[in-house]
Each structure stands twice: as structure tokens, then as C-alpha cells.
Amino acid sequence: MPKILSFLLCLSFTITSSVICTDEKDEVLKISTDAATPTGSDFTYICDPARYAKLKLDMKSFAFCDSKLPYNVRAKDLVDQMTLAEKIAQLGNHADGVARLGLPKYEWWSEALHGLSNVGPGTVFDNLVPHATSFPTVILTAASFNEKRWREIGQVVSTEARAMYNLGQSGLTYWSPTINVARDPRWGRITETPGEDPFVVGTYASNYVRGLQDVAGTEHYKDLNTRPLKVAACCKHFAAYDVDNWHGVDRYHFDARVTEQDMEESFLRPFEMCVKDGDVSSVMCSYNSVNGIPTCADPKLLRQTLRQEWNLHGYIVADCDSVEVMVTGHKFLNDSNEDAVAQTLKAGLDLDCGAYYPKYVGNAVNQGKVRESNIDEALQNLYIVLLRTGYFDGLPAYKALGKNDICTNRSIELATQVAREGITLLKNDGPTLPLNTATFKTLAVVGPHANSTVAMIGNYAFDPRNPGSPCRYTSPIDGFSTYGKVNYAAGCGDVKCKDASLIPPAVEAAKTADATIIVTGLDLSIEAEGLDRLDLLLPGKQTDLINQVAAAAKGPVILVLMTAGGVDISFVNTNPKIKAILWVGYPGAEGGRAIADVVFGQYNPAGRLPITWYQADYINKLPLTSMQFRPDDNQGYPGRTYKFFNGSTVFPFGFGLSYTKFNYTLNATVPSLPVKLQRFTHCHDLNYMANKTKPTCPAILVSDLQCGEYIELTVVVQNVGGKVGSEVVLVYSKPPDGITGTYLKQLIGFQRVYIAAGASQEVKFVFNGCKSLAIVDYAGNNILPFGGHTIIVGDGVASFPVQVTFH
Numbered sequence: 001m002p003k004i005l006s007f008l009l010c011l012s013f014t015i016t017s018s019v020i021c022t023d024e025k026d027e028v029l030k031i032s033t034d035a036a037t038p039t040g041s042d043f044t045y046i047c048d049p050a051r052y053a054k055l056k057l058d059m060k061s062f063a064f065c066d067s068k069l070p071y072n073v074r075a076k077d078l079v080d081q082m083t084l085a086e087k088i089a090q091l092g093n094h095a096d097g098v099a100r101l102g103l104p105k106y107e108w109w110s111e112a113l114h115g116l117s118n119v120g121p122g123t124v125f126d127n128l129v130p131h132a133t134s135f136p137t138v139i140l141t142a143a144s145f146n147e148k149r150w151r152e153i154g155q156v157v158s159t160e161a162r163a164m165y166n167l168g169q170s171g172l173t174y175w176s177p178t179i180n181v182a183r184d185p186r187w188g189r190i191t192e193t194p195g196e197d198p199f200v201v202g203t204y205a206s207n208y209v210r211g212l213q214d215v216a217g218t219e220h221y222k223d224l225n226t227r228p229l230k231v232a233a234c235c236k237h238f239a240a241y242d243v244d245n246w247h248g249v250d251r252y253h254f255d256a257r258v259t260e261q262d263m264e265e266s267f268l269r270p271f272e273m274c275v276k277d278g279d280v281s282s283v284m285c286s287y288n289s290v291n292g293i294p295t296c297a298d299p300k301l302l303r304q305t306l307r308q309e310w311n312l313h314g315y316i317v318a319d320c321d322s323v324e325v326m327v328t329g330h331k332f333l334n335d336s337n338e339d340a341v342a343q344t345l346k347a348g349l350d351l352d353c354g355a356y357y358p359k360y361v362g363n364a365v366n367q368g369k370v371r372e373s374n375i376d377e378a379l380q381n382l383y384i385v386l387l388r389t390g391y392f393d394g395l396p397a398y399k400a401l402g403k404n405d406i407c408t409n410r411s412i413e414l415a416t417q418v419a420r421e422g423i424t425l426l427k428n429d430g431p432t433l434p435l436n437t438a439t440f441k442t443l444a445v446v447g448p449h450a451n452s453t454v455a456m457i458g459n460y461a462f463d464p465r466n467p468g469s470p471c472r473y474t475s476p477i478d479g480f481s482t483y484g485k486v487n488y489a490a491g492c493g494d495v496k497c498k499d500a501s502l503i504p505p506a507v508e509a510a511k512t513a514d515a516t517i518i519v520t521g522l523d524l525s526i527e528a529e530g531l532d533r534l535d536l537l538l539p540g541k542q543t544d545l546i547n548q549v550a551a552a553a554k555g556p557v558i559l560v561l562m563t564a565g566g567v568d569i570s571f572v573n574t575n576p577k578i579k580a581i582l583w584v585g586y587p588g589a590e591g592g593r594a595i596a597d598v599v600f601g602q603y604n605p606a607g608r609l610p611i612t613w614y615q616a617d618y619i620n621k622l623p624l625t626s627m628q629f630r631p632d633d634n635q636g637y638p639g640r641t642y643k644f645f646n647g648s649t650v651f652p653f654g655f656g657l658s659y660t661k662f663n664y665t666l667n668a669t670v671p672s673l674p675v676k677l678q679r680f681t682h683c684h685d686l687n688y689m690a691n692k693t694k695p696t697c698p699a700i701l702v703s704d705l706q707c708g709e710y711i712e713l714t715v716v717v718q719n720v721g722g723k724v725g726s727e728v729v730l731v732y733s734k735p736p737d738g739i740t741g742t743y744l745k746q747l748i749g750f751q752r753v754y755i756a757a758g759a760s761q762e763v764k765f766v767f768n769g770c771k772s773l774a775i776v777d778y779a780g781n782n783i784l785p786f787g788g789h790t791i792i793v794g795d796g797v798a799s800f801p802v803q804v805t806f807h
Contacts, residue, residue: 045394046102057102064383067393071226074392075383078103079376084365087375090382091357093320094121106386108317109353112157112174112212112231113192113460114138114588115415116164118468123161123170125468129403132160133411133589134470136419137458138177138204139564140585142194143607143656144421145728146752147207153418154211156411158230161212163401172389174212175234175284175317175353176460179205179270180242182565182611183640186533186624188244191458191564191586195610196641196653198266199747202273209233209278215397224279224313228395229388235274236284237319238306239295240267243288246532246624252329255289258627260780261741263290266629272310281314281385285349287322287329294326297340302348315381318344320353342369350378407471412590419587419594421726421752424607425580425657427572432556432579434601434659435483435515443484444513445477446506446549447520448492448542449562452476455495455523456562458586470589476519476560479596487513491549495523497540503548510553517599518546521562532624536568536616543571550577560584560595566613568650583609601659604725606752608656612642612649630741643743654730654747654795660721660757664729666798667714668791673769673804675700675709675784683806684783692738697806699783707770711802715793717753718760726754729763730794733772736787741778745792748772767791773804 045051047065052058059065064078079087081101089096097105110122116132118125125131135141135153144150164170178192179201194204210219212233221227240256240263243249258267274280283306285296295301296318306312326332326340335343337360341352345361352358364370386392425433449455453473454464462469477488491506493499510516520542527533537543550557556579559572564585572578582605587594597603622637631639639645642653677700686698717727729752732745749765749772774784786806792799 136588137586140422150207151211198269202270205274206278232281234282237286241286264780265776315350317351323356338364416590427581444509449519456591474592476592479592568616606726613651660723665716702782709769719755734790
């Protein structure tokens with residue numbers, strides 16, 4: 001991308017984030033701090049008088065540069081001054097600009113899933129900016145259950161993004177985050193998601209988006225269409241997208257058959273939270289069809305749901321080449337190219353990541369299939385977002401950002417701390433962990449991920465085929481080398497581990513070491529975009545490696561699992577030689593340091609699994625392409641996620657151990673929830689089991705209620721162990737007994753608290769009765785059931801009833 005909108009850089013800037021880990025040794029990083037001024041353009045924003053003078057254009061003649069006018073008026077003026085051909089040339093991700101209006105080219109596509117990325121042409125890494133901070137992949141970050149941290153990551157990423165924009169290395173629109181629910185453990189893109197629970201996914205989305213977008217002091221604008229944006233984020237992929245390529249069924253042809261109940265309850269909820277709570281400025285529609293209609297051509301999803309019901313303040317973009325996929329993959333209505341672009345424009349799709357809009361919209365207009373006014377509407381949506389980012393007028397708060405604000409010591413430390421907070425302790429016999437350096441001086445660090453670097457950053461980070469990389473890497477063996485003498489053996493050539501010839505050196509290393517750490521798992525060759533899993537097992541001969549090393553080891557064996565999706569490691573759980581298990585996701589560029597810090601007790605783990613880990617035979621019971629969450633007795637399909645699956649698991653959702661112990665005491669102030677009905681509020685029917693008595697008034701539509709009733713809950717958490725640590729308090733609701741087709745329980749709130757040894761802390765929750773106790777019926781209606789609901793804390797350590805009555 002050409003170097004445009006470059007700033008002369010100030011030499012210093014401090015990111016206002018707090019110190020992350022007080023017990024962490026300070027480290028001075030050898031990172032360049034020269035603030036090179038790039039060559040190229042010397043203007044700071046589009047509507048800079050000096051820039052227009054240099055272009056020999058009269059800026060006063062362009063009303064879109066009059067900052068006194070409302071954004072919608074300015075956007076309309078800009079679009080109205082374009083010819084039809086000029087308008088069409090702006091509808092793809094690579095917008096051509098209009099030289100005669102002083103409008104430069106713009107690349108809309110950049111990625112910032114867990115840090116700036118070299119995936120997407122809008123962000124360019126080269127000698128000027130070779131690196132950016134790479135955080136853990138989202139699935140591990142979600143395991144921290146730390147809302148504050150999720151927002152803080154977004155703030156750091158957007159600071160680096162504005163710095164790169166000032167240097168002419170990027171745009172201001174980032175197509176992140178991914179907020180699809182991890183419905184099935186085989187899905188290849190679980191690493192990108194915050195897990196299987198719609199509430200957690202939506203909460204993560206709104207916090208990360210707020211971190212990316214919010215300009216300090218402008219979070220509560222009355223007119224959200226004019227609210228300034230630090231950068232513009234994008235929640236994707238809308239909707240019911242979670243099949244990539246499974247046994248020959250790919251996303252370019254897949255039609256997701258989804259019930260109204262599942263759509264409302266699970267697939268749409270994170271997006272609704274992202275739009276309403278996060279005020280995201282863009283949503284991306286997905287490749288798949290839903291019930292026969294490609295999502296990018298569905299006016300119910302785009303116009304009715306996103307714009308009218310949820311009031312999206314921004315634009316809608318297609319996943320790359322999705323419009324083309326309608327024609328070549330789905331063959332929707334046997335559309336021509338012109339039919340496809342006309343349908344998507346009229347459905348509400350503003351921007352095409354691809355070339356279909358620029359190539360075929362003109363013909364569609366000439367053929368009378370779409371109006372120029374549809375194009376105008378799309379472009380105005382796009383330019384209002386760019387106006388809000390300061391692309392036209394500048395944002396003074398960020399003009400000083402430059403090279404010094406990328407890869408700062410604080411951002412690298414934050415990335416490390418995020419990994420520490422997400423790491424989840426799954427087993428700790430003895431307890432064996434944490435290790436101490438006085439006893440465990442020699443370490444065998446073995447396994448295909450023992451020297452991992454690139455694998456730790458997952459996808460949508462830094463593709464090694466393109467320029468750019470993280471600030472630095474700290475591999476597991478690098479991390480453990482700070483605690484003891486490391487004897488490294490790979491054990492396998494890669495994670496597929498097809499050859500057993502490398503196992504013996506790993507066995508020999510374990511025979512003499514004080515402790516053995518086996519680092520195994522998956523990587524993007526097993527689970528990735530375009531690649532769904534076929535089983536839930538460790539690949540190849542990794543199981544042989546683990547068993548043989550454990551059998552020979554002199555000291556305790558710790559298994560470290562680097563995966564996104566769950567793995568059936570039941571054989572490890574029952575192996576007495578393997579004393580401890582840590583799940584570390586894909587922990588980011590500093591993952592090795594974070595893992596070692598947890599193993600040696602510099603950090604007490606408090607991560608909780610954001611997905612269910614199923615036993616291996618689970619996937620033999622239902623296909624990935626079956627979209628329903630609830631059990632299907634006719635087909636013999638089990639339920640999906642903790643909300644609907646009640647069978648045996650390897651590890652359940654929300655599971656995680658600590659080096660200390662916490663006790664809970666519960667104080668609830670609302671044992672009943674009387675709901676006042678209005679004159680025109682009527683009862684709603686609800687199906688009950690045959691052996692249960694249905695209430696006279698089974699339920700009320702939430703839309704018919706004022707929803708002013710609240711439940712207050714205080715949980716006193718006491719650290720009764722000997723180590724300081726954090727605890728994640730999870731709160732669930734359970735509907736009245738006897739209702740058919742509803743969930744077993746659902747998460748309604750969570751908090752992460754830090755408590756010193758021997759101390760206690762009050763954790764307060766306030767729940768809206770409608771939001772926390774409502775269910776979705778078979779027809780997709782949100783309803784509040786009459787009767788005895790239950791609030792459950794943690795895995796059932798405490799609970800109390802809430803009686804909902806209508807009067």
C-alpha cells in the first residue's frame with residue numbers, strides 16, 4: 001500500500017497502562033527506539049489545506065472537507081460529486097480513490113485479531129516497521145475470563161495501529177475480531193474464537209472492540225454515528241459460520257440448516273452484543289448460506305437484524321470473495337454475476353472484499369437490476385466510518401504516535417501476562433507444581449513444541465511467507481533456561497509425529513533430569529482456517545512419545561499442551577507418572593516465558609477452559625455439519641457445549657485448578673422476583689414434560705416486559721491456601737424443572753479477582769432478571785418462564801433459588 005497520510009513523528013509516547021505483574025523481573029529489551037521519518041507524502045489527513053494546495057485543488061470547493069458540517073452531509077457530498085464509474089471503483093477493498101476530488105486510494109482490509117498482522121494488504125511491514133506485538137490467540141486470552149485485560153489488549157493493538165497509520169504503513173479499518181461460537185470441537189478456527197459460550201464470546205467481543213475503537217472521553221456520545229473511532233473494528237463472520245472443510249464439505253458450498261431457536265440463542269447473540277454493547281463499526285457476513293440463503297444476500301440478516309433491530313452504526317463487508325462464491329459455489333438462484341451484486345447491494349452489503357462489485361455493479365445498474373441510490377447508500381456508510389476515524393480531519397490525540405509506540409516493553413510484558421492469565425492447570429497430583437529451583441536444577445524439555453516459536457502465535461498474526469514478525473520470540477526452552485539447565489530433545493519431527501525415530505533421545509533426556517516437561521499438541525497443520533479436524537486425538541506418535549518419556553523419567557513429568565481445540569488425553573489423566581498437565585493454547589510470541597513462569601510458581605495459574613473437552617468417541621455420534629445444539633433423540637445425536645451436553649467429558653467447560661484453594665460464601669438478597677404485568681401483557685405457552693405440571697401462566701415474552709427487576713448477589717471468596725492467586729468466579733442460571741428443549745444451565749456472569757493468601761474479597765454481581773433468567777423457545781422467542789429458577793456459583797459449590805412470579 002502506498003505510504004499516505006504520514007506524520008512527522010515525536011520521539012516519545014507512553015502508553016498509559018498499569019504495571020502488570022509485580023513479581024515479574026524487570027527486563028530491558030534491546031528494541032530500536034529511533035523514530036525514523038518516512039519518505040513520501042508529508043500530509044497528515046485528507047482535508048489538510050496544505051495538502052490540497054500541493055495538489056493544486058481548491059479545498060473550499062469541496063463541502064466534504066468542511067468540518068463544521070455533519071458527517072452524513074459530508075459523506076453525501078463526497079459521493080454526490082463522483083461519477084457512477086468513480087463510485088463503483090470505491091466498492092472493493094482496494095478503493096481506487098478519485099484524484100480530481102483529492103481522494104487518495106484506500107485499502108480497507110487489515111487484520112488485528114490478537115495484534116497487528118501481516119495478513120491483509122492494508123498493513124505493511126518492512127524495514128521501517130518490521131515488528132508488532134503478538135498476543136496469545138483469542139482462545140487462550142478468553143480463558144483468563146478477564147474483561148479488563150481483553151479491553152486493554154485492544155487499546156495496545158489500536159495504539160500500534162495508529163502509529164503504523166501515521167507512518168504510512170496501514171489504514172484505519174481492521175477486520176477483527178472473530179466472534180463465532182465454537183459449536184463443535186472439530187472446527188479448525190477455534191483458535192480465533194473466545195470459546196463455546198455465546199455470553200462469553202459476546203462479552204469478549206464488546207470489550208476487545210471497545211479497546212480498539214474507543215477514544216478516551218467519547219465513549220458515551222449521544223449520536224453514535226458521529227462518535228470518534230481510534231480505529232474501526234469489525235465483528236465476523238455473520239452468521240452460523242463454523243464449518244470450514246470437513247470430509248469434502250467446505251464453507252464455499254455449505255448451507256447451514258439452523259432452527260430459529262439456535263439462531264437467536266447461540267449464533268446471533270455474540271453479534272448482537274458486539275453491535276449493541278461494543279458499538280462496533282463494521283460487521284462481516286460469511287461464506288456460508290443459512291437455510292438456503294447466502295448470508296451476504298440475506299436482507300433479514302443485514303438490513304432487518306443488523307441495521308433496523310440492532311442499529312449498527314457502520315458498514316457491512318463481505319468475507320473475501322463471498323459475492324463470487326454465491327455464483328460459483330452456492331449457485332444461488334442460478335444468479336449471473338450482475339444478479340449477485342444487485343442482490344447483495346439491495347440486501348445491505350456495503351463493501352466487497354474482492355473484485356466482484358467493481359467488475360459487475362456497473363453492468364447491474366445498466367441492466368436495471370440495482371439502482372445508483374443503493375450504491376450511494378453503501379458509500380455513505382463507508383465514508384461516515386472513515387470520517388469518524390479522523391481519516392479526513394485527523395485525530396490530534398494520536399498524531400504523535402510513531403515507531404517508538406510499537407513493540408514497547410510494556411506491550412511485550414502485557415502479551416506475556418495475558419498468556420500467564422490464560423494458562424490453565426488441568427492436573428496437579430501431589431501437588432507437584434510449582435517446581436522450585438533449589439530441587440529441580442536440570443530439566444528435560446522435550447516434544448514437538450518444546451522449541452516452538454511460529455506455532456505459538458497461531459493464525460492471523462505473522463505469516464512467515466510475508467515480511468513482518470513479532471517483537472521477539474521466547475520459546476519454551478528459552479523460558480525454562482532461565483530456571484535451570486535444559487536438555488532439549490524434539491521427540492518428533494513436527495506435530496504430526498509420523499516417525500518414532502526421534503523418541504529415544506527424548507527418553508534418554510528424561511532419564512537423568514530432575515524434572516521432565518513434555519510440550520506437545522497441535523498447530524495450523526491440524527486445526528486452521530480451511531482445515532477442520534477429523535478426530536480429537538494427539539496426532540501420530542505423540543501418545544507414544546508421552547508414554548515412553550513418562551515411563552523412563554527420573555523425576556516428575558509435566559505435560560504442556562499447545563492446542564486450541566480440546567484433545568482426549570484420558571490416558572494422561574490416569575497415568576500416575578504424569579503429575580501435572582497445563583493447557584497453554586497458542587500462547588503468543590512470549591509463550592515460553594509465560595509457561596516457565598507458571599511451572600516454577602512465579603505466577604499462580606487461574607485460567608478456565610472456555611470450551612468443553614470431549615472424549616474421542618463424541619465425534620462418532622454426530623457430523624460436524626449438523627448445526628443444532630440440542631440433543632436429537634431421533635438421530636441419536638448428543639447435545640453440544642456445556643449448555644446441552646450432559647455426558648462424560650475429559651474436562652468440562654470452566655474447569656481449571658490453582659496452586660492455592662478458595663472457599664465461597666454466598667449472600668443473595670432476592671429469593672423471589674415478582675414481575676409486574678401490564679394491562680396488555682399476555683401469557684405465552686411453553687412446553688413441559690408430561691410428568692410435570694404446567695403453570696397457569698407458563699411464561700411472558702420479554703419484549704412485553706419492562707425488565708426493571710434485578711437480582712443482587714455477593715460472593716465472599718476466601719483464599720484459604722498458602723499462595724497468592726486469582727480466582728475466576730462463574731455464575732450460572734438454571735431454568736425451572738420440567739421445561740422441554742431448554743439448556744441445562746447458562747453462564748450469566750463472571751469476574752476474576754486477585755486475593756492474597758489468607759485474605760478474602762467480596763465479589764458483587766447485579767443481574768437483570770430478564771437477561772439472566774430468560775430462555776428461547778422453539779420458535780425463537782425470548783421468554784421469561786414462571787417458577788423456580790436456580791442461580792449456581794462455580795461448579796455447584798453454592799446455589800440459591802429465585803422464584804419468578806407474575807402479578
